[in-house]
Amino acid sequence: MTSIAFDPFLPLWVLGVLAVGAVLLGMLGIVRAVRGSWLRLTAFAALLLALANPQLMQENRDPLSTVVPVIVDRSASQDTPERKAMTDEALAELKTRFARFPDIEPRYVEVKTPESSDSPSTRLFEALKAAIADVPPARIGAAVMVTDGQIHDLPANAQALGFDAPLHGLITGRADETDRRIEIVRAPRFGIVGEDQELTFRVFDDGVAAPSPADVTISMNGEVLGDVTAVPGQPTPFTFKVPRAGSNVLEFSVAGLPGEVTDANNRAIQLIDGIRQNLRVLLVSGEPHAGERAWRNLLKSDASVDLVHFTILRPPEKQDGTPINELSLIAFPTRELFIDKIHDFDLIIFDRYQHRGVLPILYYDYIADYVKNGGALLIAAGPEFSGPDSIAATPLNSVLPASPTGDIDQAGFYPRLSDIGKRHPVTRGLDGSAAEPPKWGRWFRTIDVGQTDGETVMTGADNRPLLVLNRAEKGRVAMLLSDQGWLWARGYEGGGPHVSLYRRIAHWLMKEPELEEEALTARATGRNLIVTRQTIGDDPGPATVHYPSGREEQLALTRAAPGLWRAEKQMEETGLFTVTNGDFSALVHVGAVDAPEFKAMISTTDTLSPLSEATHGITTRLDGGKGSARMPAILPVNGPVRVADNNRLTVRMTDETILKGVDTMPLFAGFAGLALILLAMSSMWWREGR
Template sequence: MDGETFNAWRLTALTPLPAWALALLGLAALASIALAWRGLAGEPRRARKAALVALRAVAAALALALLAEPALELLQTARVRNRFAVLVDASRSMAFPLEPGGPSRAAAAGAFLREHRAELERLADRVDLEWYGFGGEVAPADPAQAVRGLEPAAGRTDLLGALEAVTSGAGASSRRLAGALVVSDGADNAALADGLSGATRARLRALGVPVSAVAVGRSAPRDLAVERVAVDDFAFVRNTVTVEATLRARGLEAQDVRVVLRREGAVVAQATVRLEPGKERYSVPLSFAPDQTGTFVFTVAAPVLPGEAVTENNQRSFVLRVIRDRVRVLMVAGRPSWDVRFLRGLLKQDPNVDLVSFFILRTNADQPGPQEDLSLIPFPVAEIFGEQLRTFDAVLFVDFAYGPYRGLEIDRYLPNLRDYVRGGGALAMVGGEQSFGDGRYGQTPLAEVLPVAPLDGTSEAEGEFRPRLTAEGKRHPVTALAPGEAPNEAAWAGLPPVTAVNLTRALPPGAGASVLLEAPAVSVGGRAAPLVAVREVGQGRTLAVATDATWRWGFLAAEGGQGNRAYLRFWNGALRWLVRDPSLGPLQVEPDAPSVEPGAPVGLTVTARGPDWGPAAGKKVSADLVSEDGRTVAHGEAVAGEDGTARIELVPPGPGAYRVVSRAEGVGDPASAAVAVRGAGPEDADAAPRPELLQAVSEATGGAFSALPGGDLPDLALADPEVVEIGRRKALPIWDRWWTLAGLAAVLTAEWVLRRRWGYW
């Protein structure tokens, strides 16, 4: 070996044969040895048997060596210096005091590193020292700044993410990491927030390096915080809702504290909690009954006590949507039918619907009799269509004709029903033999508000008619059976056909009506007959369903394996649209999140639609951020894109509850939402250090642990350095020597001679 040029060697094979060929040759060699052993089974003298088998094995080994062409490879190698990372926590929790009245954790960490910098730099004889600051992300740090104390500004702590980034070669370096030292308070709020699990332990072991840790802080400072708020996503108006708040108290003496629940500044509930020494968490129920619908920001707040380390976490805000408890629906049916049965069953099963229904069993023409016999219970026409009409959110006429019922005088109340719609009510007329033109509504006051023009005196068209979406129907929420235009069309195309269509005519443009679904096989005035149409009338809305066979979309579809989802979605969407569910309005504003971190902007998506429910492309939209006292604190504008949406970002002036009010050009009613700006982010929510977490990380990776105040620099473990081949290499064949062939020949000759002498041929 050339000791001046090469400093390492290894055995290698120069044969051109593939590995599978060498394996077959090896098996053949073993077979030859086995055959030799079997041929000597009758030999009683063990010495002779062993000698012959040994000679066969040596011959096989020499033959394989010649075929493998072994060689000695001389290498010029060098040991590459590995890295050692010092990770210093730069998150906001490091601004808390190390101990009551003491320096900040960041300052204590800097002092510790300054004191032990010489010991760390002595590692430079074995590894390259690298310094990093970490919070939510990791970045190289100036060692001089690190020993003075990094600024605690990061809004998150992701210790495991920082270790993985540094181990994989954060920055320009790709050399192996030999070890790491973490200087932190351990207040992780990412993967290790809930401690070490099986998955996080596996990720720590996968680092492959020992992680030593110095915990900055041993005990939690004095603090009172609203740790958690548990509440449903929505509540019903005028129904009691309970907010479960969790209060956390550390280092506080026995005393009473008052916890309040505010709705955008107004106190709606309060409770008094008695703090006890040694007890850390308290559950505080706060109950109230919301008195109006809408989306609001609520805030649970506890008082700020003297000497608290953190005051920002004494309150926590959340967004709560308050909806009407039940939609009150009046349903009047002319006669029992499949459509009536299915629609009534759907409404009765919906816990959000308060259904009042009347069935007219017969008309006066069927058989003379008193008026009380015309319905299941006496029909209180004056009460229902008079003083009680406005207590209903929607009125449904299902296969109902107002005319045949002498003594009821329903026609006297049709103007009331028309005015009810114009004043903000909702009316749906569903087809059948007594509806639309068959019911002679064309000359009544209801014709002024219906979304189609009934053709008086006409009868239903009978047959099988497949519905077809119009351009407006492809976009309208009433006919949205599936998200996306193509899936929605496919859903409608897969439904069973209807078997009857009431003949009506679409209203002219400008009437505020839209045909959503039509029957192309039925022609009225040269156009496809309307099947489903909607209309905005004054402050109200109307819906026309010109068939009494929508039940087939539920019953027959379910029988065919499709389920009744389409039927349910159609009628639920229709009812929500009729009663002006805020989520189905033409203008929608949606915050990216119900609450944002301190200092973060409020991102908004505004969606605007025109009178035909198509995207309001090119229209100017705006959004205002309104504080609890009614002041507009931020304003933004944008232009809606081709899909009718626009993005707006508003920067709130500080923590609190804010209402978002959005407006769009050409859309009358504004849209509103609510957003909470948290007073405390993840770093401020809990001021307690977590030395036990850092100790667990060190133990899981084979590192050492220490804690401040009072702790020293732990013994820093290092992984073995890599050996990397560089420079030259040289192969010296050792198979093509005369003595190799001579040895093989001598062994084979010896075996042959012995076999002849001992009588084996």
């Protein structure tokens, strides 16, 4: 490219003033018919031109290459032997053919699903944008994608691509592929434990002209709920109950089709958090005392607890003949509470209660049956428990873990955790328990008992049982053998963790999963699998992890705290994992339950065809009919591509260049410029001399 530029020796404004002066003088001479005016004007023009220093500039440019990004899909849906072979063959052929065109610069990008992703998807256009981020749009000659067509970041239109060049799709897989998959259409994220919930799922038979009904097996937390027959393409409702609080795994498994692409999407997972309705607690206080308010305040402060509290203010021996309708006290509704509605309560607490005729002796049988059938009972014992009217002398004794000896120890002591208590989730890690003596206040009364059943997790004076936890058939019983816990609530000698202790006891009795003394749990954070084993025994040994692909792996558990063992591992796969340790097992889903990568799996031209047509590119299958790759030829085109060629990959060649250097030649430099000026001046002098 040739051009003329000026590099003046004087500032432009000086040249401008001189030029104006020269023009005025020249025009004045011409108007007055002064001889030689035109020669003077010419001489001044030559002088000004020399001072302006005109230069002839010649740019040296080299043509730039045409960039063609080649995006190769290596996602999970491409991970079948047939598709991998076709992709490898197509990539090798593209490299060979592009090597024949030195003016074309192919950029090969292989796109894999990041291992850290918990929701695998195929994002080819994101990779395309990154590959050409440093390239001007005018240099993009085309874009080629080798994929099965399952792409999850399709742009809205061709303009969103950011360049004006053909987009070509080379599709792996076969046109006659079939695949059966199942998806959750609508499902609750939360459900109330024990109540009916409804979920809708749908089975798809992709590539099947006349689908037949499919059998779907449904499991909850590893236990089969039943089989359902679903019509492919139609939503199928399913009603179930949430069995427990916390995370629940609902699994749908559909029988596969013969010869289908993959069975990875024949299962669907739905995670449902079970929540309890407000827990109903019945607190019966034998008489007003200092510790009664501690229990009441604790239970009333818990938003998840509905508390019914009765205090026996007027026992039968205080009958004085006052008519019931003139009493300001509420009569104790014994029949309604202990017969009609006893099973509505999640927990019954007897706080310093004694048998004084308020409850008929038969009612204690009902309470014992309530416990054996899955109920929860807490005995907060005071001196009454050792007396002649002790409830241990009633039929309730059949579910109590210990019987009183009749002795009461009134010496001061620090409540301490037993060896089992240091490992039991009810008492493990209580604030202040690690020190000796514990960093909390003393208590001053212990109710002595004989042989205990269950676990003694706290001890009092002389290592006597203080807190005993036990199971009675399907139910649970706890005995706190002192009524001095209110001293902690009042802050005596610094107080103590009464809130944590009382709440944990109550929640263990009501079977909260996180307080089970023997339990295996597994949860996922992204791709991290976290396994926790709670035990009051010895080292539980390694856990076995069963992968979705079917392989197994031993995972060593490390002691994190007394009675608590943990392991954490970054998982390579996503899906439903089963973790086992001894007789315990847990299900956990790693990754998103509705990951796009494992939904539709058959190869398709439908996703890329609209973009290819809009950019005058082609989308074609590589399958030549026998599983071999059929590669279209490459056609370079000068200028815009206006028509697609169905048999060739058109590439718009760029006309962009890069500046390598500039050659300059002054036009008035040297003898030529001097001769021209001398000629003008000599002519002017000669004319003036005549």
